[in-house]
Amino acid sequence: MRAVQVVTTTGPADVVVNDVPEPEAGPDEVLVEVHRVGVSFPDLLLSRGEYQLRPEPPFSLGVDVAGTVLSAPDGSGLAVGQRVAGVAGHGNAQERVALPVGSVFALPDEVTFDQGAALPMNYLTAEFALHQRAGLQPGETVLVHGAAGGLGTATVQVAVGMGARVVAVVGSEAKRETATAAGAHDVVLRDGFKDAVRELTGGRGVDVVADIVGGDAFTDSLRSLAPLGRLLVLGFAAGGEIPQVKVNRLLLNNVDVRGVGWGAYTFVAPGYMQEQWQRLLPMVAAGAVRPPVGRVYELDAFGQALTDLAERRAQGKSVVRVRD
Structure with missing residues (x-):
């Protein structure tokens, strides 16, 4: 499958799309088919090797993601085909991802995939x-x-x-x-x-x-x-x-x-993100929370999206399309 990767921490211009192995979901993970990936400031720092989290290259970028459930553990409350958003430190800018149950959230019907990729982080x-x-x-x-x-x-x-x-x-x-x-x-x-x-x-x-x-x-x-x-x-x-x-x-x-x-706080507070999501949902229903999506890029243009973010051209949340 395709993935947006950092192979050398020399910035957005050197971000590439590679073929990588399919992920396998563990017992407490949700396998998600990715539709959209949000472009975030941590992605920019990761591409430069300047973030507090420093994975060893090559690694996939992508913090926020929106897509559909391919598989989910029993008792997770999630069903195959359900629309979800998710978040991770990195690794979501690829065609399929495996995420911990605690960092996957059911999307309300009124929220699009573009908006879903703008929500979590x-x-x-x-x-x-x-x-x-x-x-x-x-x-x-x-x-x-x-x-x-x-x-x-x-x-x-x-x-x-x-x-x-x-x-x-x-x-x-x-x-x-x-x-x-x-x-x-x-x-x-x-x-x-x-x-x-x-x-x-x-x-x-x-x-x-x-x-x-x-x-x-x-x-x-x-x-x-x-x-x-x-x-x-x-x-x-x-x-x-x-x-x-x-x-x-x-x-x-x-x-x-x-x-x-x-x-850092969520690492020491299991379940906290799900509590937050429940506090956000009434704001979504009331119309106060409606993520403004900026430019939508294709997967091959992830590096350009990071450059636009670095040069303060981005308005709202930039999003990368993986599939329709």
Whole structure:
């Protein structure tokens, strides 16, 4: 079968499609025929050998997947032919995959395969960030950096689904429409966002900052927090030097900086992803969670999809088509 593989960790340009052996499902695994694969920031880092997970090449890329069940263990609640989404650290960008039962989720009828491949990592990360790490309450205000990207739009939608007011921060006017369509109540440009947020909140600031971008906006994000505010560190899409914090700012203003390591947490919390999925389903049914799919690529163009992601051209979640 075909698989998108890293054979040398020299970046997206050297990602290739190879023939690899068919997977065999273990006793606690679901065998899935893949229809779509989501393109994720970890894929980009894996292609460069820069991710915290460092498999030995050659290995298959692909974190998020959507497809149909070929086989499932008894008692899993899944049936042959059922539409599902799934998630793994890597290895899903191939025609068939075997995944642990705990990381496979039945797709609601209204969710397409394209949308299904956009759901697991980004939306479960966003839900973990806002529910588990921020303790977000209805009526609070959330600022989302990088709000036009895959994780950004997911965070916007989950925050709205939890009853928050959302201020989206984007890097250009071209991305404003994407953040608005995702459900943000207000959208501001990254340049000058601190003053814009102060005006929008009447000088109070926001309760939560979801920072996916990092970079030189970190200090202004801290300054944008209301008393008892929480700054969530979700990633460093801007690249460059990782921001530093002077802890006296935290003490003087009664604010927190909280790390968001969804993948690390799920390793020590069996069953947690399924609990998250159950919290997301009402948001899907209500229409708050509706993954905005960006460009859809063919399997041979996975490397190009990663290049577009690296060069900040992607809006919404990029998806790769494996089969119709």
